[in-house]
Structure formats: C-alpha cells, structure tokens
Amino acid sequence: MKDLRVTVLRFDTKKDPAPHPETYTVRINEGARVLHVLHAIHDEIDPTLSYRYCCGSGQCGSCAVRVDGEPVLACMKEATDGITITPLNLPVKKDLVVDLLPKIATIASLVPAQGEAMQLPTIAQIEEIKPLRDCIECLACVSVCPAMDVTSFLGPTAMRQEMRLALDPRDTGSRVPDAVRDGLFTCTSCQACFVACPKKIQIPGKAIENLRALANRQGFTLPRHQEVAALIKETGRSVVRTAPSFMEQVGTTIEPNGPVKATVGFFVGCMYNLRQQQSALDAIEILRRNGIRVIIPRDQICCGSPLIRTGQLDYVDTLKKRNIDAFRTRGIDTVMTMCAGCGSTLKHDYVTPFKVMDINEILTKYGIELPAKLPLTATYHDPCHLMRGQGVKEEPRQLIRQVVDLVEMPAICCGSGGGVKSGLPEEAAALGERRREEIRKTGADIVITSCPFCEFHIASHSDKPVKNIMTVLLEGYREKDRLAEKKK
Numbered sequence: 001m002k003d004l005r006v007t008v009l010r011f012d013t014k015k016d017p018a019p020h021p022e023t024y025t026v027r028i029n030e031g032a033r034v035l036h037v038l039h040a041i042h043d044e045i046d047p048t049l050s051y052r053y054c055c056g057s058g059q060c061g062s063c064a065v066r067v068d069g070e071p072v073l074a075c076m077k078e079a080t081d082g083i084t085i086t087p088l089n090l091p092v093k094k095d096l097v098v099d100l101l102p103k104i105a106t107i108a109s110l111v112p113a114q115g116e117a118m119q120l121p122t123i124a125q126i127e128e129i130k131p132l133r134d135c136i137e138c139l140a141c142v143s144v145c146p147a148m149d150v151t152s153f154l155g156p157t158a159m160r161q162e163m164r165l166a167l168d169p170r171d172t173g174s175r176v177p178d179a180v181r182d183g184l185f186t187c188t189s190c191q192a193c194f195v196a197c198p199k200k201i202q203i204p205g206k207a208i209e210n211l212r213a214l215a216n217r218q219g220f221t222l223p224r225h226q227e228v229a230a231l232i233k234e235t236g237r238s239v240v241r242t243a244p245s246f247m248e249q250v251g252t253t254i255e256p257n258g259p260v261k262a263t264v265g266f267f268v269g270c271m272y273n274l275r276q277q278q279s280a281l282d283a284i285e286i287l288r289r290n291g292i293r294v295i296i297p298r299d300q301i302c303c304g305s306p307l308i309r310t311g312q313l314d315y316v317d318t319l320k321k322r323n324i325d326a327f328r329t330r331g332i333d334t335v336m337t338m339c340a341g342c343g344s345t346l347k348h349d350y351v352t353p354f355k356v357m358d359i360n361e362i363l364t365k366y367g368i369e370l371p372a373k374l375p376l377t378a379t380y381h382d383p384c385h386l387m388r389g390q391g392v393k394e395e396p397r398q399l400i401r402q403v404v405d406l407v408e409m410p411a412i413c414c415g416s417g418g419g420v421k422s423g424l425p426e427e428a429a430a431l432g433e434r435r436r437e438e439i440r441k442t443g444a445d446i447v448i449t450s451c452p453f454c455e456f457h458i459a460s461h462s463d464k465p466v467k468n469i470m471t472v473l474l475e476g477y478r479e480k481d482r483l484a485e486k487k488k
Helices: 033-043 124-131 140-144 146-150 156-166 177-179 193-198 205-217 223-235 268-272 275-291 307-310 317-328 338-350 359-366 384-390 396-401 426-441 450-460 470-486
Strands: 001-008 020-027 064-067 069-074 082-086 092-096 262-267 291-295 334-337 355-358 378-379 405-407 446-449 466-469
Touching: 001 033, 001 291, 020 033, 033 082, 064 140, 069 140, 124 156, 124 205, 140 156, 140 193, 140 262, 140 446, 140 470, 146 426, 156 177, 177 205, 193 205, 193 384, 205 307, 223 307, 262 317, 262 338, 262 359, 268 275, 268 450, 275 291, 275 359, 275 470, 291 359, 307 317, 307 338, 334 359, 338 355, 338 384, 338 450, 355 359, 359 396, 378 396, 378 426, 396 470, 426 446, 426 450, 446 470, 450 466
Parallel strands: 001 082, 262 291, 262 334, 334 355, 378 405, 378 446, 446 466
Antiparallel strands: 001 020, 064 069, 064 082
C-alpha cells in the first residue's frame, strides 16, 4: 500500500460558479490505476465526486479523463503521486463527467444494401477495415483536435467511421461527399488524435488521408491543393522560386572544420531550399563546427508530403524513387532532415535503404561544442510532425537549454500542416492566433522551432522573433567567438 496526493478538478454546474481544484490523499495498492484513486476518493472521502466507469478493462471507453493534461483511460493509466485529474476537453456535466452524446450522435451508421445488392466483404477488405474498427468511442481524440476548436469539423472519430464504412461493400451511404461536407480537409495532420487514442488507431494516415485520396478520385480536391500538385509535377518543388536556392549557395560535399564524427546526406526539402534558405545555411555552419560531413545530392526533389496529406497520390511513387535513388546511388547510409514534415514522410511513407534522422537527433547523438549562453528567454514550439510524427521531443530541448533559458508552453498545432495553410488559410490563421496567445503567456523574448512551415507561419502570428534552433545555436557560437576574441 502507498499514499498518493492527487488533485481533481471539481465542477458542479448547478451550483459552482467555475471549476475549482481539490486535493486529496488516498491510500491505494502498488500499481493501482487512476480509476482506483477515484474509487478511493468517492468511497472513503467524498461521495459527491462524479465520474464514469463501466468495464474497468479498457474496452468501453467510458472512464476517459485527462491526467496532467493528457487524455487517458482511467482504468488503464497507473496512478502516481502528484497527478492532476481533469475532465476531457468537452462540455462538463459534473466533475469528470462530460457530455458525450452530441459528438457520438455525429458518428455515421451503416446504411445496408437490400436484397441481391448486398455484398459481403472479402478477406482483403476485412483486413483493410480492421485498423479502423477498434474505436471504443471514448472521444479522447475529439477532445484534443485543434481543428474542432476553430471550425465546424465533425472530428477524427467521425472521419474514422466514414472511412470504415467507405471500405465496407455492405454500406450504401455517400461517405466521401459526407466527409467533405463535414470538414475532411480541415484536418492539419497534427497526429494529436492518434497519440490520444487508447487503441492507437492511426486516424490521420489510415482514415483521413485515405478519405482524401478517395475524394481526389471523385473530384473533391481543393483548388489550391491541385495547384500545388501541378507545381510539384512541373518543377519538383511545392513552392515557387523567389530567390537563389539554398542548394545554389552551397557545394555538394561540405567538410567539417575539424575531425569528421559522421557523414550524412542532407534531404533539404522545398521550404529550406526555396523559402527559408538562411535557416539551412545556419544549420550547415552548426554541422561543420561539430564534425559532421554533409553530402547534398542535387537530384533530390519534393518528398511528396503535400501530395500524400491531400490525397493526390498518382505522382508520389515517382518522387519516392527519385529521392531514394539520389541518396542510395551515393552510398549514403544516414539521411538527415531539417523539415519535420519531410522527416516524418521519409520515416513513415517511404521504404528506404538508409536510416533517416532529424538534425536534432544527429546533433544530440554526436554531441555539440558548448555555445555561449545568450541573455534571452525562449519558448519552444513543438512541430507536430517532429514531436508526434517522429517522437523527437527531448533532443531539441537539450540543444536549446545550452544556449538560452527555456520556458515551456502547451504543445498545440500552429495550423500550418495537412494542407490547411494553403487550402483553408482562414482556419490556419485562427490556429496561428491561438499559438500567439500561448506565446504571449510565456513572456519569452523569442520563439524557437524546428520546422520551416511552423517557422514561416508562426512568424505571421507573433510579435516575437521566430527562429530556427540552428540559428539560435549559431548566435551562441558567434557570441562565444566574440568573447574569445575580446580576451585576446
């Protein structure tokens, strides 16, 4: 047995003016779950505490709550000392009980064919449906979806069901038109729903992107997305050239200043090649200073992420082959990315003969020379396709803390991903404004990120300077060099 001190957000809508935290100390068994903590509070301390539970074994979804801000099933999450338990980000009925019915009512039902028109699914169709049918309707995914906060999007579980039914030959519903009507193209591909899902249903990849591919075949792709696809086919890049490219400013092989720790191929990506060139140039200086030889094949092109995320797949295999060949033919065994979207795409949508690593992973693995500490306070924006898409969260922070003081803020989508910034700019702007407010709350001097799309988008929604991690590190090195020169 052990004692735990936990905080629960209480709110009786009939008499409380606002939610308020209450702290309890409970005695529970080693390994007890959050649900057992709630039982202990209810049975031994305060019988007025309201919460839901049913099966107690992770199958019904009724006990979903947030623990320290993250959606979990209370019956599956182990309780630890000092946790805070709050309701899902949905309308609260009382304490931890939220109103699920309005969202569940939007989940489509099968419309069966009649008589001889009824066809049973094949084994192949059943296998395709399987990854989508494990939903327990806990609505954890809905509670974290950023698009639902600023649009009329029905949400990830509604899209999951539309795709599940679209794959079922017994269903006669108009699944693709319904999904488009209900906000299919408002998803930013932030992956928050997948991370929150207790059943780990890959809603963005298995449902939303596949629905968008079906929508493309039926003529529903947004005009701006079609323009991007045409540009990629014409130029090999998803953005237009406005200045000399990064690759025009550097050589094909860049040697480090000192001994070689490692050799990497650099997958540059469209934004760093044609829009955010200075961030890439700064990164080269960081790599040179820290012993990394960089090879930059000239025949690399767009990774295809803008096409995959928007369901325009007919040209993707061509892009994959050209990019794989660009690095494979040079004998490169490690490909480095700076763009979070490119890195996630190469890691998950490609089958490569080489290892793919983000630049933050590379520098953390091999270690960096200590920069001078700058007299700045910074907050870090986690790019969705880096933190959730690649699991790279601590490495950027390890680098940042070496050069500035870091103040954390909630990791929420800035609105630039999934084709939303190009196709639905008003939604992207609304999410950008949410990011502005969180930045303001930190009181930080600058915003640091590690994605060109986030860097570009947040800069238009913040009065604070927005800089790439590599740029800030380079500023730390220049300050170190300045101080060393001053001492001479």
